Amino acid sequence: MADLPDKTAALIDWYLAAVDAAELTDKRYPVKGMNVWTAYGLSARRNLDAVMIREIEATGSRAVEFPALIPRTEFVKESEHIKGFEDEVFWVTRGGGSDLDIPLALRPTSETAIYPIFALWVRSHRDLPLNVYQIVNTFRSDTKTTRPFLRVREIHFFEEHTCQVDESAATERVRSNLAAFRKMAEALCLPYLTIRRPEWDKFPGAFYSLAFDTPVGGAQTIQSGTVHHYRENFSRPYEIRYEAADGSQRFVHQTTFGLSERLLGAVVAIHGDAKGAVLPAAIAPYEVVIVPILAAGAGEAVLAAARGYADRLRRHGRRVHVDERDDRPGAKYYHWETRGVPLRLDVGPREAQTGTATAVDRLGRRSTVSSASLESEVHGILLDFDRTLRERARAAFTERFSVATTLPELTGSKTVRVLAWCGKEECGHAIETAIAGGLLGTPEEELPIPLGDPGPCIACGSTETPKWAIAAQPL
RNA sequence: GGGUCUGUGGGGUAGCUUGGUCCAUCCUUCGGGGUUCGGGACUCCGAGACGCCAGUUCAAAUCUGGCCAGACCCA
Numbered sequence: 001m002a003d004l005p006d007k008t009a010a011l012i013d014w015y016l017a018a019v020d021a022a023e024l025t026d027k028r029y030p031v032k033g034m035n036v037w038t039a040y041g042l043s044a045r046r047n048l049d050a051v052m053i054r055e056i057e058a059t060g061s062r063a064v065e066f067p068a069l070i071p072r073t074e075f076v077k078e079s080e081h082i083k084g085f086e087d088e089v090f091w092v093t094r095g096g097g098s099d100l101d102i103p104l105a106l107r108p109t110s111e112t113a114i115y116p117i118f119a120l121w122v123r124s125h126r127d128l129p130l131n132v133y134q135i136v137n138t139f140r141s142d143t144k145t146t147r148p149f150l151r152v153r154e155i156h157f158f159e160e161h162t163c164q165v166d167e168s169a170a171t172e173r174v175r176s177n178l179a180a181f182r183k184m185a186e187a188l189c190l191p192y193l194t195i196r197r198p199e200w201d202k203f204p205g206a207f208y209s210l211a212f213d214t215p216v217g218g219a220q221t222i223q224s225g226t227v228h229h230y231r232e233n234f235s236r237p238y239e240i241r242y243e244a245a246d247g248s249q250r251f252v253h254q255t256t257f258g259l260s261e262r263l264l265g266a267v268v269a270i271h272g273d274a275k276g277a278v279l280p281a282a283i284a285p286y287e288v289v290i291v292p293i294l295a296a297g298a299g300e301a302v303l304a305a306a307r308g309y310a311d312r313l314r315r316h317g318r319r320v321h322v323d324e325r326d327d328r329p330g331a332k333y334y335h336w337e338t339r340g341v342p343l344r345l346d347v348g349p350r351e352a353q354t355g356t357a358t359a360v361d362r363l364g365r366r367s368t369v370s371s372a373s374l375e376s377e378v379h380g381i382l383l384d385f386d387r388t389l390r391e392r393a394r395a396a397f398t399e400r401f402s403v404a405t406t407l408p409e410l411t412g413s414k415t416v417r418v419l420a421w422c423g424k425e426e427c428g429h430a431i432e433t434a435i436a437g438g439l440l441g442t443p444e445e446e447l448p449i450p451l452g453d454p455g456p457c458i459a460c461g462s463t464e465t466p467k468w469a470i471a472a473q474p475l
Numbered sequence: 476g477g478g479u480c481u482g483u484g485g486g487g488u489a490g491c492u493u494g495g496u497c498c499a500u501c502c503u504u505c506g507g508g509g510u511u512c513g514g515g516a517c518u519c520c521g522a523g524a525c526g527c528c529a530g531u532u533c534a535a536a537u538c539u540g541g542c543c544a545g546a547c548c549c550a
Contacts, residue, residue: 020486028485030526030544087476143476145546293513330514348513358513 004274011217012475015269016147022277022339024264025148033146033153040339041264043285045156048264049135051187051282052158055180056257061131061160066113068136069104075112077237084204085109088140106139111205111256114161115238122163122242122252129169133160133257149265150222150475158259163240163252170229170253174210177227177257178444181212184259187282188267189390190214191397192224194444195470198428201438203256207231213440213472215400216269219413221440221472224266230254268340269475270393277340278362280389281382286321288313288378289336290357293329293348305352309345309374316375337362342385343378345369361385398448401470407458410434410471418447420454421469427459428469437473 004021005013019025024041037045053063069092076082090106093099107113122130138157146152160177164170178194185192192212202209206228213221235241235251244250264283271278281287292306303324310320323332329346336344346358355371359381369377404410404417413435421427421439428439447468454466 028544032544291513295512326512328512328514328516330512331516332514334515346513350513 004276007272007274008217011220011269012147014272015150015265015475018272018276019148019265019268022268024268024277027148031153033142033151035148035152040285044264044279044283045261047283047285048188048261049158051184052135052259055183056133056158056160059131059176059180060129061133061162063134064132065134065136066107066110066117068107068139070107070113072103072105074116075105077112078205078234080233081111081205085140088142090139090141107136108140109138109157109258110134110136110159111161111234115234115240118161118163118252119238119240122240125165125242125244128163128165128242128252129173130163130252131160131173132162133158135159147265147475149261149268152261156261158257160255160257162255163235164255165242165244165250165252167229167231167253170231170255173255174227174229177255178210180257181225181227181259184263185212186390187280188263189280189386189393190224190263190266190270191390191394193447193470195441196444197441198425198439200425200428201441203228205230205233207233210444211440213470214266214270215397215416215472216266216475217400219416219435219437219471219473220475221416222262222266222269222475223440224263225257225259228256228258230256270396271389272340275334276338278389279340279342280386281342282386284319284340284342286319286336286341287382288318288320288343288345289332289341290320290322290345290347291329291332291336292322292324293346295349298349298352301352302347302349306345306347309347309357309371312374313378316379318378333360343381345378363388401447401449403449403451404471405455405458407431407434411436413471416470416472418449418451418468418470419458420456420466422457422460422462423465423467424457424460424462427457430459431469431471435471435473437471440470440472442467442469 004017007014023038024044026036026038029036085108089108092104092106118130121127135158138155140153140155142151142153144151162173164173192214195211195213197209197211203226208229210227211223212225213223215221231253232251234254240252241249242252267279267283268277271280290306290310292302294302306322310322313320323336325332333344340362342362344360346360351357356368358366359369360366361381363385367381400415401418402415404419407430410417410431411434417435419431421431431439451468454468456463457466
């Protein structure tokens with residue numbers, strides 16, 4: 001079995017090989033940026049979806065689904081939005097043998113599909129807030145190099161769209177989304193920083209955009225989600241109005257919250273090691289794989305014990321697989337380690353006889369569990385596994401930021417950089433050029449490294465309105 | 476968006492300049508058999524490819540064009 005490329009030396013090469021080896025996706029489909037979801041990968045994705053659904057529904061959001069095709073006439077109503085997306089929209093221009101009178105856009109995102117209908121749904125302040133989400137595929141004709149999960153042209157997209165009575169209610173919805181994402185990231189053991197994007201990089205049409213960025217090594221980050229405040233930018237062109245209690249007609253203030261399979265990519269990139277993927281229990285297709293060790297003569301008793309353990313764990317809601325393939329145990333260990341399974345239980349003649357199992361978690365920690373307390377011990381091991389993953393990722397997270405005080409320092413940077421920025425766009429672009437990446441924006445929360453007040457702008461030296469900002473390269 | 480390059484079994488390669496000797500080769504993968512089974516087993520038998528579509532030619536993996544996919548560089 002070929003070893004993976006070194007993760008610290010060549011992160012992207014490691015990532016591509018690790019995703020491939022874990023069989024999370026098959027990238028041989030002959031359309032650029034569109035990959036096949038394998039059974040294993042789809043299972044992980046559905047578990048990820050379940051985490052999103054659980055946390056967003058806890059905040060009162062309900063699932064809807066809108067069509068994938070949007071008439072050009074609706075698509076073009078908000079000018080900033082169109083400018084932002086027109087270069088990457090796939091158009092459907094023919095139906096059967098004839099050209100369509102009105103071309104149909106294959107949604108790159110769903111504002112323009114949803115908002116004409118929101119205008120029908122929202123009549124009164126009693127209809128508000130309107131909080132709905134959908135998990136659908138969206139399409140963007142990205143011209144850059146595509147990468148499984150991180151940059152694809154068919155995106156598995158979670159998008160919440162909301163309508164609120166006014167700006168402050170919308171701001172409150174943004175905060176609620178940030179809190180929901182905090183819980184999702186907790187389940188994925190994923191550290192991140194919430195960053196307010198600069199004006200030129202916000203979502204097209206948004207009032208402001210907040211993004212969740214996770215440093216993954218070197219100066220590189222993965223943007224794993226965004227929350228946008230739209231104010232009335234869309235409700236005006238789409239005429240989403242309501243009658244307030246005082247009888248006046250008002251436009252709603254809107255927000256959106258977007259996530260995608262990038263989260264899965266971020267999880268692989270953050271937790272994976274030299275053996276391959278490492279998946280937190282919340283999204284692992286199998287939380288536990290049982291490997292029966294079928295030494296000559298003891299086969300039946302061993303298999304019976306292994307299957308018995310699996311049944312009991314399944315009754316407790318665990319996702320369990322018994323690897324009964326005719327293969328040697330060592331080969332099976334590597335197989336499941338590459339796929340990131342959190343916990344392995346070995347059951348051989350010894351264990352079958354003593355009523356135990358040998359537990360080895362994906363971090364290589366070994367213990368013996370006894371049949372009598374199987375369910376609770378496995379539960380405890382998985383909790384500890386996630387906790388350790390979280391702590392390990394958090395420790396690495398704090399080391400992935402460093403302060404830069406001059407532009408030349410940004411060149412060839414080995415970490416994400418924290419720097420003082422005056423807020424001017426031209427200075428922002430100078431910073432982006434220097435780091436050969438992006439100015440992610442200004443952090444919305446405390447940074448993981450100690451900081452005083454920001455000094456003069458790293459680009460122009462102005463001391464008027466410097467703020468701490470983050471510069472990085474996209475993976 | 477512009478440019479350069481690449482595409483050979485499931486994965487990695489040789490062959491391409493100068494068309495025929497080539498349906499090759501190694502490590503793996505897959506199917507079957509046997510010996511095995513507590514950290515990537517061994518062995519035997521077998522399967523499997525020239526990105527796609529045209530063109531040139533007696534003859535195309537090889538030359539030409541278009542398309543698709545991928546990599547890198549520039550904007």
